[in-house]
Amino acid sequence: MAKPAPLDLRRRYDVVVVGGGPAGLGAAVGARDAGAEHVLVVDREPEAGGILQQCIHHGFGLHHFKEELTGPEYAQRFLAQVTERGVDVLTDAYVLDVDRDRRVALLSQDHALAPVDAGAVVLAMGARERTREAVRIPGSRPAGVMTAGFAQKLVNVAGYLPGKRVAILGSGDIGLIMARRLILEGVEVVGVFELMPHANGLSRNVVQCLHDFDVPLHLSTTVVRVHGRDRVDRITVAPVDEALRPVLSRAWDVACDTLLVSIGLIPDNELARHLGVRLDPVTTGPVVDSTMQTSRDGVFACGNTVHIHDLVDMVSQESYLAGSAAGGFVTGRHTPADNVRLTPGANVRYTVPTTISTDREHTVYLRVQKPMTDCVLRLGDVHAKPLRYVVPAEMVTLKVRPRFLEAFHGGTLTVSVETREPASTKGAAA
Amino acid sequence: MRYDVAIVGAGVIGCAIARELSRSLATVALIERDVEVGLGTSKANSGIIHGGHRAHDGTLKAATEWRGNQLWGELAKELPFGFERVGDLTVAFDEADLAVLHETLEQGRRRGVTGLELWDAERLRREEPNLSHEAIAALHAPSAGVVNPYEACFALAESAVRNGVDLKLEHAVEGIDRDGDGFVVRTSRGDVAARFVVNAAGLFGDAVARMAGASAPTIRARKGEEYLLDKRLAGYVGRVVFPTPSGESKGILLIPTYDGTLMVGPTAHWTADHGADTTDLDTTAAGAAEVFAGARRLAPGIAEADCIAEFAGLRAVADGEDFVIGATEVAGFLNVIGIQSPGLTAAPAIAQDVVALLAAQGLELEPDDAFVPGLEAPVRAAQLDFEELARVARGDPAFGRIACRCERVTEGEVRAAIARGARTMDGVKFRTRAGMGRCQGGFCAWRVMSLIAEATDTPIPAVTKKGGGSWIARVRTDAAERSDAPDAPDGTREVAHG
Numbered sequence: 001m002a003k004p005a006p007l008d009l010r011r012r013y014d015v016v017v018v019g020g021g022p023a024g025l026g027a028a029v030g031a032r033d034a035g036a037e038h039v040l041v042v043d044r045e046p047e048a049g050g051i052l053q054q055c056i057h058h059g060f061g062l063h064h065f066k067e068e069l070t071g072p073e074y075a076q077r078f079l080a081q082v083t084e085r086g087v088d089v090l091t092d093a094y095v096l097d098v099d100r101d102r103r104v105a106l107l108s109q110d111h112a113l114a115p116v117d118a119g120a121v122v123l124a125m126g127a128r129e130r131t132r133e134a135v136r137i138p139g140s141r142p143a144g145v146m147t148a149g150f151a152q153k154l155v156n157v158a159g160y161l162p163g164k165r166v167a168i169l170g171s172g173d174i175g176l177i178m179a180r181r182l183i184l185e186g187v188e189v190v191g192v193f194e195l196m197p198h199a200n201g202l203s204r205n206v207v208q209c210l211h212d213f214d215v216p217l218h219l220s221t222t223v224v225r226v227h228g229r230d231r232v233d234r235i236t237v238a239p240v241d242e243a244l245r246p247v248l249s250r251a252w253d254v255a256c257d258t259l260l261v262s263i264g265l266i267p268d269n270e271l272a273r274h275l276g277v278r279l280d281p282v283t284t285g286p287v288v289d290s291t292m293q294t295s296r297d298g299v300f301a302c303g304n305t306v307h308i309h310d311l312v313d314m315v316s317q318e319s320y321l322a323g324s325a326a327g328g329f330v331t332g333r334h335t336p337a338d339n340v341r342l343t344p345g346a347n348v349r350y351t352v353p354t355t356i357s358t359d360r361e362h363t364v365y366l367r368v369q370k371p372m373t374d375c376v377l378r379l380g381d382v383h384a385k386p387l388r389y390v391v392p393a394e395m396v397t398l399k400v401r402p403r404f405l406e407a408f409h410g411g412t413l414t415v416s417v418e419t420r421e422p423a424s425t426k427g428a429a430a
Numbered sequence: 431m432r433y434d435v436a437i438v439g440a441g442v443i444g445c446a447i448a449r450e451l452s453r454s455l456a457t458v459a460l461i462e463r464d465v466e467v468g469l470g471t472s473k474a475n476s477g478i479i480h481g482g483h484r485a486h487d488g489t490l491k492a493a494t495e496w497r498g499n500q501l502w503g504e505l506a507k508e509l510p511f512g513f514e515r516v517g518d519l520t521v522a523f524d525e526a527d528l529a530v531l532h533e534t535l536e537q538g539r540r541r542g543v544t545g546l547e548l549w550d551a552e553r554l555r556r557e558e559p560n561l562s563h564e565a566i567a568a569l570h571a572p573s574a575g576v577v578n579p580y581e582a583c584f585a586l587a588e589s590a591v592r593n594g595v596d597l598k599l600e601h602a603v604e605g606i607d608r609d610g611d612g613f614v615v616r617t618s619r620g621d622v623a624a625r626f627v628v629n630a631a632g633l634f635g636d637a638v639a640r641m642a643g644a645s646a647p648t649i650r651a652r653k654g655e656e657y658l659l660d661k662r663l664a665g666y667v668g669r670v671v672f673p674t675p676s677g678e679s680k681g682i683l684l685i686p687t688y689d690g691t692l693m694v695g696p697t698a699h700w701t702a703d704h705g706a707d708t709t710d711l712d713t714t715a716a717g718a719a720e721v722f723a724g725a726r727r728l729a730p731g732i733a734e735a736d737c738i739a740e741f742a743g744l745r746a747v748a749d750g751e752d753f754v755i756g757a758t759e760v761a762g763f764l765n766v767i768g769i770q771s772p773g774l775t776a777a778p779a780i781a782q783d784v785v786a787l788l789a790a791q792g793l794e795l796e797p798d799d800a801f802v803p804g805l806e807a808p809v810r811a812a813q814l815d816f817e818e819l820a821r822v823a824r825g826d827p828a829f830g831r832i833a834c835r836c837e838r839v840t841e842g843e844v845r846a847a848i849a850r851g852a853r854t855m856d857g858v859k860f861r862t863r864a865g866m867g868r869c870q871g872g873f874c875a876w877r878v879m880s881l882i883a884e885a886t887d888t889p890i891p892a893v894t895k896k897g898g899g900s901w902i903a904r905v906r907t908d909a910a911e912r913s914d915a916p917d918a919p920d921g922t923r924e925v926a927h928g
């Protein structure tokens with residue numbers, strides 16, 4: 001591939017977007033559409049597109065484009081929109097630091113020169129995978145224990161295989177997708193071991209990636225030991241009791257040369273922390289208001305850096321909003337400040353955003369703590385939405401329309417998910 | 431050629447001896463089984479340069495600990511590795527402990543250890559507010575320090591090689607035969623002839639001695655598990671913290687590592703098979719429980735939930751628990767074995783003693799006038815400010831590309847580490863910190879693997895985590911059978927001949 005001529009980098013941009021994954025690209029589009037003239041996207045990889053570039057499977061864009069695309073195709077659509085709008089995309093470049101005056105220090109082999117000044121900044125650094133260390137599996141530390149996303153990169157980007165006989169810890173989506181991918185590559189997948197009594201990935205992935213390929217899914221089971229000196233040679237797995245403690249008397253060994261760990265993602269937030277943006281201890285991402293603005297004026301955030309999404313379509317929706325708010329911030333468009341605080345109530349881990357405004361429509365994203373069926377999502381006592389089921393693996397969205405809040409004067413609304421009381425009609429008027 | 435000295439084992443002991451010998455014109459071969467130096471016990475320990483007051487009187491440990499402590503200060507001026515005298519505290523919880531502290535204080539003073547001081551509860555609370563309020567006193571030793579032990583090994587070995595030592599990696603010693611007034615050391619990669627042989631083979635010290643027909647105490651492996659805590663707790667304690675010791679073990683410690691990460695450990699238990707030839711480097715649930723209970727006794731705010739990494743190391747313990755340093759009944763064959771804790775601390779002193787022992791046996795030590803004590807420090811992008819880094823990156827664009835984002839390591843640093851001897855993922859990691867951060871290599875591993883493959887002309891499937899059978903990736907099932915396998919997207923072409 002011929003290297004494109006180095007970008008003619010400006011010293012000042014209206015909006016600088018950190019990270020060129022779907023969130024960053026969506027934000028750049030939003031910012032241009034909202035009138036920001038000069039927009040820069042910086043990405044560390046040689047090509048923008050973020051994690052999507054290694055997701056060569058189908059399943060992206062059903063909501064946003066109403067068709068089923070691969071990850072790279074989805075990224076391509078956004079790259080085209082970004083190019084169309086004259087956004088500068090600087091790849092192979094790393095944002096070292098954003099300071100309180102929104103000066104962006106970036107390192108790139110062609111531009112390791114001066115910092116770039118930004119009218120507004122959008123943080124879209126994505127997430128990293130939780131590792132073996134995060135769940136502390138005892139045993140030895142041989143080669144062959146790796147995250148599912150790293151294995152995905154090995155197979156889909158680099159063209160190598162992680163091993164011959166693979167066990168998977170955790171039923172996160174990436175692990176499920178990798179189970180199928182590896183089987184198609186002729187690798188033996190001996191099983192998926194999940195601590196919880198339910199799968200952690202999307203139901204469609206459990207069916208299409210495991211059931212269709214006869215890969216056993218062991219629920220309420222975990223890996224309690226890794227064996228092997230140089231390379232993994234087996235693992236010990238054990239069922240867990242209700243308190244999630246392994247029952248070692250019922251442990252058994254599984255021969256394998258690879259253990260893929262697929263136990264979730266965590267927002268990547270070194271930059272935000274350094275910048276002194278307020279972080280939410282539950283999501284570990286920045287606390288954002290209804291315009292995706294962080295606790296620092298002119299600094300916005302979106303995508304997996306704020307909270308983990310299961311569908312890229314939601315990332316695009318959220319990041320377009322963040323980008324247009326950043327554009328509005330630099331063009332001086334006035335948006336009424338938020339006047340309602342949302343607090344997580346029963347069976348709700350968190351909400352994004354944490355505040356909303358009574359004057360316009362919002363999409364509120366939330367995750368539940370535990371699965372429930374026949375339940376109702378309540379927004380204080382102003383609105384209730386019946387839900388057939390909820391699971392922690394699937395993000396729940398709630399459209400909050402101004403009419404719900406017509407008669408509301410409170411200031412705080414509790415968001416909760418409760419089992420539906422049989423004969424109650426209270427609030428279920430939506 | 432025949433070397434004057436062959437050293438078996440390139441842990442911190444072998445490396446320190448080689449470096450010390452490289453001050454002279456003596457010819458030296460440093461022979462190591464592994465693919466890099468220092469990947470054994472010398473990388474998996476607490477990294478403490480002990481204050482010098484703790485080893486029991488009358489032991490070789492005591493004879494080398496304080497001197498070693500002082501010599502580390504000098505080495506750190508010459509060679510690039512992380513070292514800081516942070517000081518240590520031994521904490522007393524009752525009157526019996528306090529009596530032990532008084533004895534240790536006296537012992538240290540007799541040995542010439544400077545700066546020792548007893549702190550009362552109030553002083554302790556002021557200096558280390560996160561320690562248990564049940565502590566009644568502590569002994570402060572400002573001489574103690576922390577070191578990045580792997581960096582120290584790399585630097586000692588590199589300096590030795592710069593000054594003429596031949597480093598023979600991936601040479602497993604399999605036999606040692608007498609040959610006239612010297613030896614032929616049989617290795618997996620051919621013979622090495624030498625007049626003197628120094629046995630610094632760590633856990634395999636007794637086996638290597640047997641090869642030469644020399645007697646040696648049995649070496650047994652005592653495992654220590656260590657747990658690293660999240661960066662969030664950096665600065666939680668400023669000094670290394672020990673409980674008052676009981677018996678051989680120093681107990682569970684709080685260790686603010688040189689890199690700022692808080693580490694807790696180590697346990698001290700014989701490995702399951704008791705032998706030195708063990709593969710048991712497992713961490714265990716019981717070990718974790720013991721470590722966190724011990725750590726919480728010192729600082730109740732420490733919790734297992736903050737653990738981000740863990741490892742185990744094996745102490746090479748000789749019968750009698752002391753170091754075994756000296757001549758054997760086989761003239762010209764020296765043992766430097768059973769170097770358990772505080773072996774890291776003592777290493778530079780042991781090296782001096784071994785050189786003196788060799789001289790006593792007739793090795794001529796003419797000083798090498800061309801000896802260069804220093805080594806240039808590697809660039810550490812994470813420690814440079816923006817302007818400095820921009821300047822370096824203008825000189826070499828590889829320093830303008832980040833390879834590891836968690837620890838902010840540039841591709842230039844990875845390349846430099848490989849040029850200085852890194853051959854494995856662990857070798858790069860312990861030289862540059864690439865892969866040591868929160869993502870534990872998830873993002874950067876592929877880039878680092880590609881750089882190793884490219885720089886050392888190795889196919890990707892031959893790139894390992896730590897040598898031997900620790901491969902990371904293998905060729906695709908179909909690619910293995912096809913000769914027209916596609917190039918990997920980054921232009922590396924190993925697919926076809928892996």
Ligand SMILES: Cc1cc2nc3c(=O)[nH]c(=O)nc-3n(C[C@H](O)[C@H](O)[C@H](O)COP(=O)(O)OP(=O)(O)OC[C@H]3O[C@@H](n4cnc5c(N)ncnc54)[C@H](O)[C@@H]3O)c2cc1C
Nearest residue numbers: 019021022023043044050051094095125126303304311312
């Ligand atoms: C392995 C995997 C499989 C998935 N499968 C599906 C699926 O099948 N269907 C679906 O709908 N969704 C899927 N998702 C979810 C979806 O892809 C993510 O939600 C989406 O990619 C998140 O977008 P993002 O832009 O926030 O993060 P990312 O895509 O991670 O992008 C972040 C970008 O920022 C860059 N960056 C970070 N820090 C810096 C810095 N300091 N300087 C410069 N650049 C920086 C990174 O290199 C990266 O390119 C999957 C996610 C993963 C990880």
Ligand SMILES: Cc1cc2nc3c(=O)[nH]c(=O)nc-3n(C[C@H](O)[C@H](O)[C@H](O)COP(=O)(O)OP(=O)(O)OC[C@H]3O[C@@H](n4cnc5c(N)ncnc54)[C@H](O)[C@@H]3O)c2cc1C
Nearest residue numbers: 439441443463472475476478603632654743772773774775
């Ligand atoms: C958990 C733990 C914590 C510790 N904490 C501290 C501390 O805080 N402070 C301190 O001072 N000390 C500490 N120690 C002790 C210290 O780590 C050791 O004393 C020191 O590393 C010993 O170095 P060595 O060179 O003798 O052994 P090693 O590092 O084991 O080196 C021996 C080398 O010999 C090689 N070898 C073996 N057999 C052959 C063969 N046949 N052919 C070729 N090569 C061979 C091996 O591959 C190895 O590289 C600790 C030890 C442990 C286990």
